[in-house]
Amino acid sequence: MLAGTASIARLLGRSCGSVSSISRPRIIAAAKCPTVYQRPVACCSYATIAKSEEPLPITFESPFAKPPDRSEEMVRMRTYKPRTPGVRHLRRPVNDHLWKGRPYLPLTIPRKGHGLGGRNNSGRITVRHRGGGHKRRIRTVDFSRWDPGQHIVDRVEYDPGRSAHIALITSQQTGKKSYILAADGLREGDKVQSYRSGVPEDLLASMGGVIDPGMLAAKTAWRGNCLPLRYIPIGAVIHALGTIVNGPAKFCRAAGTYATVVAKDEIRGFAVVRLQSGEVRRFMIDAHATVGVVSNPTWRHRQLGKAGRSRWLGIRPTVRGVAMNACDHPHGGGRGKSKGNRHPVSPWGIPTKSGYKTRRVGKKNPWVVTERPRGKEKKDRL
Template sequence: MAIHLYKTSTPSTRNGAVDSQVKSNTRNTRNNLIYGQHRCGKGRNARGIITARHRGGGHKRLYRKIDFRRNEKDIYGRIVTIEYDPNRNAYICLIHYGDGEKRYILHPRGAIIGDTIISGTEVPIKMGNALPLTRAAGAVAKLIAKEGKSATLKLPSGEVRLISKNCSATVGQVGNAGVNQKSLGRAGSKCWLGKRPVVRGVVMNPAPIGRKKPATPWGYPALGRRSRKRNKYSDNLILRRRSK
């Protein structure tokens, strides 16, 4: 990922840093993979009350149908385009399979236009290929052990948990790893993404907000409180909780 720093010519470009490689390419793609979506409420419920703060506005989006199952088994596909997707931080790439099928997948880091990929159980361990295996690549899950019907994975958060050995994984790492290095430079660009301004509670009127201990806007402890639902069905699959 190449970060382009703007020349300081206006206040909005003073701290701007954007990606200079991938551009949107929706005009040359398949219509059956792109369709409109209705973004319900933008942080509001059916009564119009804010349930998720700091959301609202934003530019219209077209949804790209992503193939997460990778069920085109043992058929080679070629990467035709690498595109920007407004619905996620990762890039996507259009795949043309040998049987004529066209699908979108998440862009594997390092893959370029013209590379070939394949999914299956007996495929070579190559970046972008999907097979029942997980390999370490930066901030991705690591396969620790396989025993019985389960495999032990270590997630980027430090959590160690069990999954079925029948699950498949994509070799490599999702692209656009440097998205946290981007800086929009101005509030208007943030507004285009549908994100409203965030105001700290300490600078608000303390009458309904001020408390003795750090708390959420709803009165719950803000520091160190576990947010996972109690007695969840998958508790017995977690061998070690994530580190704080």
Template sequence: MAPCNLCLDTGGQSQPVTSRATPPSIRLCHFIIKFSFYFSIRAAFVTCFSFPTLLLHSTMGRVIRSQRKGAGSVFRSHTHHRKGKPALRAIDYAERHGYIRGIVKTMIHDPGRGAPIAEVHFRDPYRYKTRKELFLAAEGTYTGQFVYCGKKAGLDVGNVLPIGSLPEGTIVCNLEEKTGDRGRLARGSGNYAQIIAHNPETKRTRVKLPSGAKKVLPSANRAMIGIVAGGGRIDKPILKAGRAYHKYRVKRNSWPKVRGVAMNPVEHPHGGGNHQHIGKASTVARGKSAGRKVGLIAARRTGLVRGTKKDPRQNN
């Protein structure tokens, strides 16, 4: 067999056939093309499957609980064991021109109210029957006590008179805001109002309310002489949660109250943080949205109230 030209060139010895070696520059180009193609496909795959999620998180924030709140169910007040609304007698001819006498039959505890209630029996001036009225008990009222209501009644604790007939400095409670409304002011336990001055020309009387504000009322408005009973109720500490539970159970759904700084950020604008702090001003403008109105809403002032309140019952 005749040797091939390749064998002749190599001195008559046959050599294995090999392909020509690829230059390093070409191999580098191939690697770059493969690498970029792989990552372009991977990025397109990730974008297709994760873009809606990224878009959702970038355009929508968390609507916190205080912003999601709205009109709930109709609240039913806790009135199961309530004894009734204490009020003054409906004004009549006897009270306008004279007086009418009643007797305190019993003292009643009204759940949800700090002050006791006195059940007073009056004789009906027009027919043969007894009228039962519920009065706020003034401090010092007792069962069997006679109560007089009218313009000519005496200045005794528990009697009801027009404020125009009372001397200046008199302590009153269950005061009418409008003539004949049967009592609207100074009705809480231990509260009272004070007669300051009279103006006979305009038939107006200036009264100091429990808040310290002074108000001008018609002199024909009626009030009960004395202080509402039960004033020492808040002196006894509650001490435990069980007593607070029973206290508010007969009042309204206002206990317990969780502080906003103790919540999570998804539940309250004051929530979150490595320690409990608000992190912003606690005052909120009146025109803010409903979800932002937490804290001191449209506050006129903040901070502690300085000074002391003077008790007119104490001698100077």
């Protein structure tokens, strides 16, 4: 006991007194001495904001709504000192504006059941490499946005079920709360509005009784507002597009995605929109869309840093076919890494890669004007 007491006294320093005169309560009190154990907060910080050489997406000059100012040529990511192997390559987006607390519980439901492991209603695995992960609650996001009037953004939150961020908004007329997809640059205290149910009478009267998209843009438009494609000027940057008049948003809902209005044909009743993949597509002119770019655009630059972080997300390991036995995969067996001069196939023998086409001939989508570039055409475009 005396040897242990002496070692504690040496750690605490000679200022705490001799070993013979120190009792157990005095040693505990000395351990709480701020001059010995407490350090400045600045010394504990081991995260820094690094900048990548890869440029950000091109900003669009739109009379309706501009994406946030990204004039800097670098991508801001948070890196960490390599105190452990798991944080050596960890890179995370800088999102200091996100809400730090729990979600709004009335708009969430627990995510439970065997469906977490990629299984169908009979219990069979239909999607491989899924299972486990951290406990989650599903956020109920409003993709329709029928409620009119102004809404105040209470906060912007992280959503574990999607790559984009979500915003909790409150209606000024009814006080009803709802979750929407957050546009890039949307912050707490901003006001958003939906004109899907119609333009208010006072705003319509200020435009002379006729809705002019350009005048409507000058008066009210800002990121996060939802309105029909009929009222959106050509060249506007939008996201969360609906396909039919009364349906919810289907397109451009992932982090950093957007679309551009190319043309409108009010006589035939559709608008032509260019998607981010390069596909040019028709939409009903009364289908709705939201102004701006989807939030969290630097999500694609993240690096998880370790395998355990992937397991937290519910992603299980993926084993290569050449590493399996011949009875488990067509590429398995043999000595070394050979796959037997066979073209890449799935575990069930279906060809993969190499441009294997699975679309039915003669059943083209009538809404697609120009298909997205594929193969050599896509490489030439890049």
